[in-house]
Amino acid sequence: GYHNTSFELDSVRKGVQDYVIKDQVTRHLLVQVILHAVERQRLKDENKTLMDQFERLSLLDSNTELLNRRGLEKIFSREIAWLQKNHSILPAILLDLDDFKQVNDLFGYTVGDEVLRQIAHKLLAALRATDYVFRIGGDEFMVLLPGTPAADSVQVAEKIRLAISEKPIQVGSEKIEMTASLGLIQVNEHTGSVENLIARAHDVLSLGKEEGKNRVSSVLKEENSVVTPHKLIDEILDQVRSGKSFYVVKQPIFRLKDKHVIGYEFLSRSSVEVFKNPGDFFRLGSEYNILGIVDHHCFRNCIRTAAELTSGIKKHINVYPSTLVEIGAKYLLDEFPPEANLRDFCIEISEELIVANPANLIKPIQELRRSGLAIAIDNVAFGKSSLESLVLLEPDMVKVDKKWIIGLSKDKDRMRALERMLKVARALETTIIAEGIETQEDLKVLKSLGISHGQGFLLATPAE
Numbered sequence: 150g151y152h153n154t155s156f157e158l159d160s161v162r163k164g165v166q167d168y169v170i171k172d173q174v175t176r177h178l179l180v181q182v183i184l185h186a187v188e189r190q191r192l193k194d195e196n197k198t199l200m201d202q203f204e205r206l207s208l209l210d211s212n213t214e215l216l217n218r219r220g221l222e223k224i225f226s227r228e229i230a231w232l233q234k235n236h237s238i239l240p241a242i243l244l245d246l247d248d249f250k251q252v253n254d255l256f257g258y259t260v261g262d263e264v265l266r267q268i269a270h271k272l273l274a275a276l277r278a279t280d281y282v283f284r285i286g287g288d289e290f291m292v293l294l295p296g297t298p299a300a301d302s303v304q305v306a307e308k309i310r311l312a313i314s315e316k317p318i319q320v321g322s323e324k325i326e327m328t329a330s331l332g333l334i335q336v337n338e339h340t341g342s343v344e345n346l347i348a349r350a351h352d353v354l355s356l357g358k359e360e361g362k363n364r365v366s367s368v369l370k371e372e373n374s375v376v377t378p379h380k381l382i383d384e385i386l387d388q389v390r391s392g393k394s395f396y397v398v399k400q401p402i403f404r405l406k407d408k409h410v411i412g413y414e415f416l417s418r419s420s421v422e423v424f425k426n427p428g429d430f431f432r433l434g435s436e437y438n439i440l441g442i443v444d445h446h447c448f449r450n451c452i453r454t455a456a457e458l459t460s461g462i463k464k465h466i467n468v469y470p471s472t473l474v475e476i477g478a479k480y481l482l483d484e485f486p487p488e489a490n491l492r493d494f495c496i497e498i499s500e501e502l503i504v505a506n507p508a509n510l511i512k513p514i515q516e517l518r519r520s521g522l523a524i525a526i527d528n529v530a531f532g533k534s535s536l537e538s539l540v541l542l543e544p545d546m547v548k549v550d551k552k553w554i555i556g557l558s559k560d561k562d563r564m565r566a567l568e569r570m571l572k573v574a575r576a577l578e579t580t581i582i583a584e585g586i587e588t589q590e591d592l593k594v595l596k597s598l599g600i601s602h603g604q605g606f607l608l609a610t611p612a613e
Contacts (some may be wrong), residue, residue, distance in 0.1 A: 150170075150171045151170075152170065158460070159352055166185075166186035166189060166190070166311050167182045167185060167186055168182075168335045169182055171445075187455075193448055194322075207219060208220035208223060210283075210284040211268050212265055212266060212284075213265055213268075213269035213284050214269070214391070215269050215272075215273075215282055215284045215290070216281065216282070216283045216284075217282055217283065217284060217285070218283065218285045218286065219341070220283055221283040221285060221291055221343055221577070222343050224281050224283075225293070225343050225346065226486050228293060228295055228336075229336070231295075231300065231337075231339070232336065232337075232338065235517070236361065237295070237296055238295075238296060238297065238298065238299075238335065238471070239293060239294070239295055239296075239336040240293075240294045240297050240299065240302035240305075240333060240334070240335055240336070241292065241294070241333070241334055241335075241336050241346060241350060242291070242292040242294070242302075242305070242306050242309070242331050242332070242333050242350070243289065243290075243291055243331065243332045243334075243347065243350030243351060243353075244272075244289065244290040244291070244292065244309065244329050244330075244331050244352050244493070245288060245289050245329065245331075245332075245354060245358075246268065246288040246289075246313075246327060246328075246329050247328045247329060247330055247362040247363060247517040248362075249261070249264075249287075249288035249327075250546060252264055252325060252327075256320070256323060256325070260320050260321075260323065260325075261405060262418045263318075263320045264318050264320060264325060264327065265271060265288065267318045267320075268290070268313060268318075268327065268329075269282070269284065269290075271309075271312045271313055272290060272292070272309060272312075272313075274312065275305075275308050275309045275312045276292065276309075279295060279296075280293065280294050280295070280297075280305075281291060281293040281295075283346065287408050287592065288348070291346075291347070291350070292305075292309070293336075299335065300381055301407050301422060301423060302333060303333065303365065303381045303382075304381060304385065304421075304422065304423035304424065305423055306331050306365045307365055307381075307382055307385075307423075307433075308423050308424065308429055309329070309331065310328075310329055310331055310363065310364070310365055311429070311432045311433060311436050312432065313327055313328060313329045314326075314327065314328045314329070314363060315432050315435070327427050328362060328363035330354060330357060330358050330362050330363065330366070331354070331357075331364075331365045331366065332350045332351065332353035332354030332355075332357060332367065333350075333353065333365060333366065333367035334346075334349050334350050334367065335455060342418065342578060348502050350580075352483045353366050354366060356427050373546060375541065385421055385424065385433070386433070386437055386439070388421055389419070389421070389424075389430055389433060389434060389438055389439070389443055390442055390443075391445030392442075392443075392449075392450070393483060394419045394420045394421050394430075395417050395418070395419055395420075395446055395447055395450050396417075396418055396419075396420065396450070396613070397415055397416065397417060397418070397450050397451050397613070398415075398416050398418055398611040398612055398613050399413040399414065399415050399416065399454070399455075399605065399611065399612065399613075400416060400604055400609060400610070400611040400612075401413055401608065401609045402414060402463070402465065402582060402601055402602055402603070402604045403602065403603055403604060403608050403609075404601065405583075405595065405596050405600065405601060405602060405603050406596070406601070408608065410462070411462070411463060411602065412463030412464065412465060412495070413455070413458065413462070413463075413464060413465065414465040414467075414497070414604065415451035415454055415455050415464065415465065415466055415467075416451075416467070416611055417430075417447035417451065417467075419451065423604045427447070430443060431444070431469075440469065440471065440472075441469075441471065441476060443470050443474050444468060444469045444471075444472040445472060445476060447467075448467075448472070448481065448484060449467060449484050450469050451466045451467070452466060452484050452485055452486075452489075453486075454516040455494070456485070456486050456489050460490050460493055461493065462493065462496050462585075463494075463495055463523070464493055464495065465496075465497050465525065465526065466480065466494060466495070466496055466497065467496075467497045467498075467499070468496055468497070468498060469498075469499070469502055470498055470499070470502050470503045470510055471502070473498065473510060473513050474509055474513060477513065478512075478514075478516035479516070481517070482498075482516075482517070482520055489523050490521075491520050491521035492521040492522075492523075494516055494521075494522050494523070495522065495523040495524070495525050495545070495546060496522050496523070496524055496525070496561075497525045497526075497527040497548065498510070498514075498524070498525070498526055498527060498542075499526075499527045499528045500526050500527060500528050500529045500530070500538050500550075502528075503538055507537055507538045507541050507542060508541055510541075510542060511541060511542065513538050514542055523545040523546065524542070524544045524545050524546070525544055525545065525546035525547070525548055525582070526538055526539060526542060526544040526546075526547055526548065527548045527550075528548065528550040528584075528586075529547050529548060529549055529550055529570075530552075536573065539573060539574065539577060539579070540577070543577060543579075544577075544579055545579060545580065546579060546580045546581075546582055547574050547579050547580070547581055547582070548581050548582045548584050549567070549570070549581065549582070549584060549600075550584060550585075551584040551585020551605070552585070553566075553567060554583050554584060554585040554586060554591060554595070554605070555585045555587055555591065556590065556591070557591045557594050557595070558590035558591050558593070559590075564594065564598070567598065568598060569598070571598060571599065580602060581599065581600050581601060581602065582600075582602040582603060582604065583595050583600050583602070583603040583604075583605075584603070584604055584605060585605050585606075585607075586604065586605030586607050587605050587606050587607050588607060589607065591607075592607060
């Protein structure tokens, strides 16, 4: 109702989209003003979305999709403020890949970039959802572990180191061995900036590299005592070596057509906080040459737990191929209680861990089979080595690796490859078990392909 230009302009400056004069309004003008206001708001929202995307992308490393140095600065300033306010703890790990320059020199930067991407995946897999990992340049990564006690942070650093060195990185036909050196520090109120954080971590890392590569370097304090990597790892190894830290969970195996439980797979877990999962403590055992001891403990525990179940249901027990060869079938058979019906048991041998000639396993497997035990080849994929293992070892059951099952319904090439493998398995008259069933869509595809048995989080999770 005003005819005051300055009032109208002041209203627009304060956020009004547009205005009309009451005694001059028409239907056409009012509709036009409303539509223009809606369009301006839409463009404003789109612009904000784009700006948010640009902001997010500016915090990410384009190759690994980890947070970059700018992302580190943003997260670090927030964590420092939290640390100062709540007197919390913030360990930080600087990771440097050993001899990475040789990878670029020998294979080129394209291969080098792929190696960095796979290293990033290993780091993410080794960390919790609450931890942060950054690529801060070249072959250097930074990890922040908010709220992690000193002893646990050393274990996390060791877990990361083992994850990187465990298996060669496959890029095309090339297998590239990688290790990393890690410097672990405790962030405090005086750390100040990201530059100081990296400089302090570099000092610790450099001192460690003087003693050799592929190691964790740190001297942390907790409750007035010094926590060193060597001391903590020795304590963990003592727990693992003694077998006292292990317990057993079981996961049902189902007949897919009616979801009837036909058996259980018995799996080992550890009470050592950072090394709870078998991949972690077996990796630790392999690194320190006690894998056979660790696996034997796990095998024995699983047998004892499985023997408590009623007879007439299949009990699957895992064993490393190397353990079967080194310890021998006779001594593994001695672990079964005298009253146990061995025909209720199935020994699972992981195909991906058969690193030598699978023919070396023929005699011990025949000895196990003569006792009444069934044999399953676990983690079977579609490669040449898998086919060789199936033909030579003639397993009663084949367990298809979960990495070929998860997302199967969305991958026609994988479906065709699985169909070809099923023809081989059926020719060998072996039962097929699909691992890693996590969606109804994948389950539907598996049933349509004629796979009779399976397990996975969709059907049931491991439990004590």
